[in-house]
Amino acid sequence: MGIITRGRLINKFVAVIRRLDTVASAAVVGGGYDDEFDELIPVDDGTQAGASSRREMAELRLPVQLDRRNWGSYQARRGGKEIEADVIMAFHWPDLENGGLLDAGGEPVLKAGDRVSHIETLAGAVESTFDNPPGLFFKDLERAGHGQAPFGIPRTNLLIVFCQYGEIARAG
Numbered sequence: 337m338g339i340i341t342r343g344r345l346i347n348k349f350v351a352v353i354r355r356l357d358t359v360a361s362a363a364v365v366g367g368g369y370d371d372e373f374d375e376l377i378p379v380d381d382g383t384q385a386g387a388s389s390r391r392e393m394a395e396l397r398l399p400v401q402l403d404r405r406n407w408g409s410y411q412a413r414r415g416g417k418e419i420e421a422d423v424i425m426a427f428h429w430p431d432l433e434n435g436g437l438l439d440a441g442g443e444p445v446l447k448a449g450d451r452v453s454h455i456e457t458l459a460g461a462v463e464s465t466f467d468n469p470p471g472l473f474f475k476d477l478e479r480a481g482h483g484q485a486p487f488g489i490p491r492t493n494l495l496i497v498f499c500q501y502g503e504i505a506r507a508g
Contacts, residue, residue, distance in 0.1 A: 343494075344428065349399070350398065350399060350455065351455055352396070353398060353446070353450055354392040354453050355392065355396060355446065355450045356390065356450055360391035361391045367389030368389055392451065396437075397456075398437075399427070400425045402423065403426065421500060423452070424496065424497070425497040429481075429491070432444055432495060446497070448476060451471050452472040452473070453468075454466060473500060475498050478496045479494070
């Protein structure tokens with residue numbers, strides 16, 4: 337019996353991601369999260385807009401496949417829900433497993449509100465950068481590509497991430 341693979345990404349790039357540090361963001365003096373709206377509170381820095389309470393974890397690099405055909409469009413989702421996405425990214429689930437990016441329950445630690453700093457080629461050359469502000473942020477994440485695996489147990493192959501320009505600051 338041969339080895340059953342879980343597929344692979346085609347036309348790979350590397351996404352450089354800065355995960356939202358909700359604990360450090362909540363602890364910002366004069367800022368943190370609004371209890372009612374679960375949004376970051378700007379810190380008074382003497383300007384009209386204020387400074388962001390957002391704090392981020394160290395950079396994380398992950399192989400990614402980009403769906404360029406759909407940039408800036410609405411995507412139909414399960415149950416008829418539509419979501420606007422400026423960029424759609426597909427991450428290979430085994431890359432998340434091998435990178436220790438799943439929690440104890442097997443869910444990705446990547447969340448809405450995480451920021452994409454830039455995209456690199458596999459050789460490390462910068463392909464696209466996303467200035468912050470406005471920033472390119474994870475808006476919604478969805479499991480996809482449930483395929484075959486040994487012993488007939490279906491396993492997730494992909495994590496699809498819908499990204500949008502402009503800060504999306506969720507505490508959870």
